[in-house]
Amino acid sequence: MSSSSLHRTTPLQCRRVISHLSSPHRAAEMLPSFLSLLTILVVGAAAAAQGHDDAAARRTMEEFAGFPASDDGGASPLRVYSEGGASPLRVDSDGLQRQIDELASFSDSPAPSVTRVLYSDRDVQARRYIKGIMKQLGLVVREDAVGNIFGRWVGSEADLGAVATGSHVDAIPFSGKYDGVVGVLGALEAISVLQRSGFQPKRSLEVIMFTSEEPTRFGISCLGSRLMAGSKELAQSLKGTFDNQNISFVDAADSAGYKIHPEDLHNVFLNQDTYFAFIELHIEQGPILEKEGVPIGIVTAIAAPASIKVEFEGNGGHAGAVLMPARNDAGLAAAELALAVEKHVLESGSIDTVGTVGILQLHPGAINSITSKSHLEIDIRDIDEKRRNDVIEKAHQSAIDISKIRGVELSEFKIINQDPPALSDKSVINAMEIAAKQLGLEYKLMISRAYHDSLFMARISPMGMIFIPCYKGYSHKPEEYASPEDMANGVQMLALTMAKLSSE
Numbered sequence: 001m002s003s004s005s006l007h008r009t010t011p012l013q014c015r016r017v018i019s020h021l022s023s024p025h026r027a028a029e030m031l032p033s034f035l036s037l038l039t040i041l042v043v044g045a046a047a048a049a050q051g052h053d054d055a056a057a058r059r060t061m062e063e064f065a066g067f068p069a070s071d072d073g074g075a076s077p078l079r080v081y082s083e084g085g086a087s088p089l090r091v092d093s094d095g096l097q098r099q100i101d102e103l104a105s106f107s108d109s110p111a112p113s114v115t116r117v118l119y120s121d122r123d124v125q126a127r128r129y130i131k132g133i134m135k136q137l138g139l140v141v142r143e144d145a146v147g148n149i150f151g152r153w154v155g156s157e158a159d160l161g162a163v164a165t166g167s168h169v170d171a172i173p174f175s176g177k178y179d180g181v182v183g184v185l186g187a188l189e190a191i192s193v194l195q196r197s198g199f200q201p202k203r204s205l206e207v208i209m210f211t212s213e214e215p216t217r218f219g220i221s222c223l224g225s226r227l228m229a230g231s232k233e234l235a236q237s238l239k240g241t242f243d244n245q246n247i248s249f250v251d252a253a254d255s256a257g258y259k260i261h262p263e264d265l266h267n268v269f270l271n272q273d274t275y276f277a278f279i280e281l282h283i284e285q286g287p288i289l290e291k292e293g294v295p296i297g298i299v300t301a302i303a304a305p306a307s308i309k310v311e312f313e314g315n316g317g318h319a320g321a322v323l324m325p326a327r328n329d330a331g332l333a334a335a336e337l338a339l340a341v342e343k344h345v346l347e348s349g350s351i352d353t354v355g356t357v358g359i360l361q362l363h364p365g366a367i368n369s370i371t372s373k374s375h376l377e378i379d380i381r382d383i384d385e386k387r388r389n390d391v392i393e394k395a396h397q398s399a400i401d402i403s404k405i406r407g408v409e410l411s412e413f414k415i416i417n418q419d420p421p422a423l424s425d426k427s428v429i430n431a432m433e434i435a436a437k438q439l440g441l442e443y444k445l446m447i448s449r450a451y452h453d454s455l456f457m458a459r460i461s462p463m464g465m466i467f468i469p470c471y472k473g474y475s476h477k478p479e480e481y482a483s484p485e486d487m488a489n490g491v492q493m494l495a496l497t498m499a500k501l502s503s504e
Helices: 003-007 011-021 024-049 054-065 077-083 093-104 121-136 181-197 223-228 232-240 249-255 262-268 288-292 330-346 385-406 426-439 484-502
Strands: 114-116 140-143 149-153 162-168 171-175 205-210 275-283 296-302 304-313 354-363 373-382 409-418 443-448 463-468
Touching (some): 121 149, 121 181, 162 181, 162 484, 205 223, 304 330, 373 385, 426 463, 426 484, 463 484
Parallel strands (some): 275 463
Antiparallel strands (some): 304 373, 304 409
């Protein structure tokens, strides 16, 4: 279909285009022309949503399509397609926000906070809710042994690797309702947008709801995506993993309806050719986009965390009776190590190196008792693996030195995980950049300092991430918020990127 013939298309002809695309035998032939039309619809919808005037919208369409939009009574492609019965590529922002609010009601803490921990009753309700939306969209729904949920829109060439997207809906205690959720419900809305437009995928499109991105219950982050990426160590360790209530992972999964046998965990592993690409939509969880007034972030790399558990043991004693020179205070050893971590991170010379002592526990925890045992959990991250590992080694040496100086025992310095950073794939970045330009959305290339399921999906698929702004960069707290306009931009970006990758 030439540009000039598209310009003269009638409503009946548009319906025929859609009809032809629904045939697997003709989809491949017609898809490039339809994708061009789809992009024009996205551009027009984006311009209208942002309040651009008709001239600006027309110029944008002309620049992309390569032919003039009609001013003389002839129907433009956008008007023809709308009048022909197909919906313009517009995001149902009200419906998306309603779904986010409904999902937030499945919480073990009062609104506006959200608490939804792995395999809890509220988690089970949320899973049922997500599967319900997937089925309403006509997606083929399946679950694996640990509860990763997949909703697939089968493409005309279903044997090709699919284009996948998704995120998580579990929530740490007293957090917000947008972290992860925008990447699941927003992905489902992106599918709905494409369906309403009449688009037919060549490669299948799949939405994934990952199990337990948050480490809240079992201390393991990105549990579902780690297993999908083939972590044999995790599959083995989960057989003997317990939460702080002494409930095993296997029993917790069983209570949520997932009866796991040891060999089932290996069935979660995916092959390298399962997905052609994976794209995750997510709130930034930082202040940069909002502060700079940029609507879209395109992630080039994800910083990888290393998690460390440390324990010191001292003598303890009465706070009044034991004189200062005679003390072996495990609490002060922990405090000194916390400051040493900060010092080593700052000395790395990079703004991308960060370190946090998120847990510090003292025993016996009485005001009139010298601490006899202390427990720290440390998080150190960087996009440069060597630089991060250098900080870890310096922290370890500091812990050894502190124990000697203070006369306490360093009873544990255990690295729980030490994942490598992940780079976004250049082909996926390119597809996202093209989508942003065609939508007329300014974007910023940036790194993600928070880890995501994408970190592990990058091990088995070309990966990319789309960030949208969030209020003051807040996340993991009730004040977390993303505006309907920003979410709509993200959904349009995701829809157009998936459409492009599906056609390759």
